[in-house]
Amino acid sequence: MNSRQRDQLATLVFYSIAAGITALLFGLIGYMLYQGFPKLTLDFLTSPSSSFKAGGGIGSQLFNSFYILVLTMLFTIPLGLGGGIYMAEYARDNKLTSTIRTCIEVLASLPSIVIGMFGLLVFVNLTGWGYTMIGGALALTVFNLPVMVRVCEDALRSVPREQKEASLALGLTHWHSIKTVLLPAAFPGILTGAILASGRVFGEAASLLFTAGITTPTLDFGNWNPFDSVSPLNIFRPAETLAVHIWSVNTQGLIPDVRAVADGSAAVLILAVLVFNLLARWIGSLLHKKITAQA
Amino acid sequence: MDGNTVRASSRLLKSTNKTALHLERRGKMTVMVCAFLIISAALSITIFLTVKGLDAFLENGVSIVDFLSSTNWNPTDHKSPTYGALSFIFGSFLVTILAACLAAPLGIGCAIFMTEIAPSWGKKVLQPVIELLVGVPSVVYGFIGLSVLVPFLRSVVGGQGFSVLAGTLVLAVMILPTVASIAADGLNSLPGGLREGSFALGATRWQTIWRVVLPAAMPTLLTAIVLGMARAFGEALAVQMVIGNVRTLPEALTDPAATLTTIITLNMGHTTFGSTENNVLWSLALILLAMSFFFILFIRYLSSRRKFS
Numbered sequence: 275m276n277s278r279q280r281d282q283l284a285t286l287v288f289y290s291i292a293a294g295i296t297a298l299l300f301g302l303i304g305y306m307l308y309q310g311f312p313k314l315t316l317d318f319l320t321s322p323s324s325s326f327k328a329g330g331g332i333g334s335q336l337f338n339s340f341y342i343l344v345l346t347m348l349f350t351i352p353l354g355l356g357g358g359i360y361m362a363e364y365a366r367d368n369k370l371t372s373t374i375r376t377c378i379e380v381l382a383s384l385p386s387i388v389i390g391m392f393g394l395l396v397f398v399n400l401t402g403w404g405y406t407m408i409g410g411a412l413a414l415t416v417f418n419l420p421v422m423v424r425v426c427e428d429a430l431r432s433v434p435r436e437q438k439e440a441s442l443a444l445g446l447t448h449w450h451s452i453k454t455v456l457l458p459a460a461f462p463g464i465l466t467g468a469i470l471a472s473g474r475v476f477g478e479a480a481s482l483l484f485t486a487g488i489t490t491p492t493l494d495f496g497n498w499n500p501f502d503s504v505s506p507l508n509i510f511r512p513a514e515t516l517a518v519h520i521w522s523v524n525t526q527g528l529i530p531d532v533r534a535v536a537d538g539s540a541a542v543l544i545l546a547v548l549v550f551n552l553l554a555r556w557i558g559s560l561l562h563k564k565i566t567a568q569a
Numbered sequence: 570m571d572g573n574t575v576r577a578s579s580r581l582l583k584s585t586n587k588t589a590l591h592l593e594r595r596g597k598m599t600v601m602v603c604a605f606l607i608i609s610a611a612l613s614i615t616i617f618l619t620v621k622g623l624d625a626f627l628e629n630g631v632s633i634v635d636f637l638s639s640t641n642w643n644p645t646d647h648k649s650p651t652y653g654a655l656s657f658i659f660g661s662f663l664v665t666i667l668a669a670c671l672a673a674p675l676g677i678g679c680a681i682f683m684t685e686i687a688p689s690w691g692k693k694v695l696q697p698v699i700e701l702l703v704g705v706p707s708v709v710y711g712f713i714g715l716s717v718l719v720p721f722l723r724s725v726v727g728g729q730g731f732s733v734l735a736g737t738l739v740l741a742v743m744i745l746p747t748v749a750s751i752a753a754d755g756l757n758s759l760p761g762g763l764r765e766g767s768f769a770l771g772a773t774r775w776q777t778i779w780r781v782v783l784p785a786a787m788p789t790l791l792t793a794i795v796l797g798m799a800r801a802f803g804e805a806l807a808v809q810m811v812i813g814n815v816r817t818l819p820e821a822l823t824d825p826a827a828t829l830t831t832i833i834t835l836n837m838g839h840t841t842f843g844s845t846e847n848n849v850l851w852s853l854a855l856i857l858l859a860m861s862f863f864f865i866l867f868i869r870y871l872s873s874r875r876k877f878s
Contacts, residue, residue, distance in 0.1 A: 277773050277775075277776060278773060280773070280775055281773035281774055281775040281776070283775075284774070284775035284778070284779075285686060285774065285775070287678070288678055288681055288682045288685075288686050289682065289686070291675055291678035291679055291682060292678070292679050292682035292683070292686075292687075292691075292695065294675075295675060295679050295745065295749070296695065296698070298742070299698075299702050299742070299745075299746070300698075302713050302717075302742070303702070303705065305713075305717070306709065306712075306713060352603075353603050353606060354603075355603075356599055356600040356602065356603025356604070357600070357603040357604050357606070357607050359600045359603075360600035360601055360603060360604040361604065363600075364597060364600060364601070365604070373608060374604055374607060374608060376611075376865075377607050377608045377610070377611035377612070378607060378611075379865055380611045380614075380615075380861075380862070380865060381607070381610060381611050381614075383796075383799055383861050383864060383865055384614065384803070384858070384861055385802070385803020385804070385805070385830065385857050385861060386803065386805070387803065387805040387830050387833060387834065387854075387857070388614075388618065388803065388854055388857050388858055388861070389614070391618065391833070391837070391851070391854050392613075392614045392617060392618060394837070395617050395618075395621060396613070396617065399842060416610055416614070419607060419610065420607075423607065447589050447590070447592065447593040448593060448596075448597075449592055449593040449595075449596030449597065450589065450592070450593070452596070453596070470704070473704050474704060476706075477704070477705070477706025477707075477708070477709070478706065479706065479707070479708045479806050480707075480804075480805040480806050480830075480834070483806075483834065483837075483838070484837055484838065488838070517706050517708045518708075520708045520709070520712055521708050521711070521806045521809075521810065524712065524715055524810060525809070525810060533716065536712055536716070537716075540708075540709050540712050540713075543706050543708070543709055544705060544709060547701070547704045547705055547706065548701070550704070551700075551701050551704060555697075
């Protein structure tokens with residue numbers, strides 16, 4: 275076999291690997307959507323789950339997922355933004371900066387179950403709250419913070435140097451030019467990153483098992499007093515999210531229609547990831563066009 | 570922006586007005602506090618989990634040698650409970666290494682296809698799709714494993730279907746997009762002159778890939794594999810759903826097994842906080858923590874060897 279034939283053979287192999295992987299992954303995701311799609315009725319999406327009988331929905335789980343996502347982003351975005359600004363603008367090339375980088379790396383590579391156990395130790399036992407929504411959101415903040423810091427730092431660093439120099443040359447203080455020049459210019463990148471991170475948070479389960487718990491009290495959606503124990507807004511109640519629900523109905527559940535509930539939930543999760551991804555791309559390019567004044 | 574309406578004289582650093590300087594200091598303090606929070610989060614996770622993980626050995630008197638070398642796990646036995654975690658440690662390493670062996674060649678092959686063979690199509694279609702798949706939640710992969718793979722294995726190989734093989738396949742599929750996407754980034758960042766130089770010498774595309782591109786990108790490709798392995802090692806729910814969770818060492822790929830993460834997931838919820846049985850689970854978590862530090866050190870070593878970045 276000469277080198278030309280070998281080259282053709284290798285090309286063929288690479289084509290088949292790529293085709294095989296694409297087919298496999300598309301097949302799996304498509305199969306899940308195909309299985310779950312017929313179950314996605316309004317009733318399924320809004321009614322509360324049942325622990326014994328068939329026919330339960332995922333209403334409260336879906337609500338919990340979004341609520342925990344909002345809480346997490348409420349903590350993560352300011353902290354991540356602050357950390358990102360520090361790393362991109364103020365950090366000098368010294369020991370402290372490399373320590374922070376190491377810490378970000380450590381946090382980013384921790385298995386999510388380890389973060390969940392840390393959450394169990396600190397936000398559940400040490401504080402005495404028990405399994406709560408806020409405990410879950412704080413654990414997810416730890417889980418999400420390194421991603422957010424990186425996103426903000428990269429977005430700030432990719433702003434053209436001249437813009438910052440021009441604003442400093444006009445005599446603005448460093449902080450004022452960060453606030454009025456750098457942040458607006460970096461905004462599309464930060465927003466895109468934040469939406470992608472939201473997708474990751476939405477599907478996270480292992481770190482929530484021991485922090486937000488695997489149960490949800492019966493919620494009264496007419497009760498909007500955040501301090502009432504049956505109110506959906508109460509942040510000191512256990513809250514099972516959708517991703518946790520898929521796991522718990524399959525491994526601990528007693529309901530007879532496990533497969534149907536799990537199929538539907540999995541389809542919702544996949545759809546949510548799709549939506550978050552497409553939204554991030556779309557908003558990112560839209561804002562980029564607007565800011566750079568391209569038609 | 571409300572700042573735009575402030576007069577220039579009050580925004581200048583050297584003005585007589587002290588507010589600008591004050592704001593500058595306050596802004597810098599705020600972002601420094603955020604940065605210190607990151608350090609304190611990482612430190613407190615390490616300290617809390619290390620202290621808690623050593624409790625079983627220091628307070629409950631569990632032998633550390635038995636813990637690491639015995640396969641006898643029976644913490645609920647009232648007379649003589651035993652805490653040998655070797656089967657779980659072995660299970661974790663087994664599924665991780667097997668999954669990496671499956672995912673590495675496929676993922677890197679896919680990355681080569683995206684960057685070297687069909688760059689335009691790869692960049693426009695395949696790369697976004699792969700990045701999207703990185704975001705698919707791991708419980709979904711676990712559920713696919715449980716509802717499709719396990720019944721399939723049951724009918725083809727026999728047995729229960731819950732097995733090391735099922736765990737390996739689920740993990741391999743899960744880390745495949747991760748490996749492919751990081752490897753593709755690495756290949757993309759190679760200087761283009763390398764390939765052109767090789768083509769100019771008359772090498773075929775395969776010779777260029779095999780003799781020039783792969784050796785040059787080797788540290789990045791290894792980083793991609795190690796990151797995939799780190800993800801597989803720490804994955805809990807997806808594996809737990811398909812591996813069968815038994816205490817014994819698996820003798821064949823079709824045997825059920827358990828990993829560190831699956832045992833923690835299963836037992837953490839219904840053991841009393843502070844009991845020996847519970848403390849041993851924290852020791853398992855300490856092993857997970859130590860492994861993730863090891864993976865970081867390994868990746869650092871690899872990136873220090875990177876020739877082109």
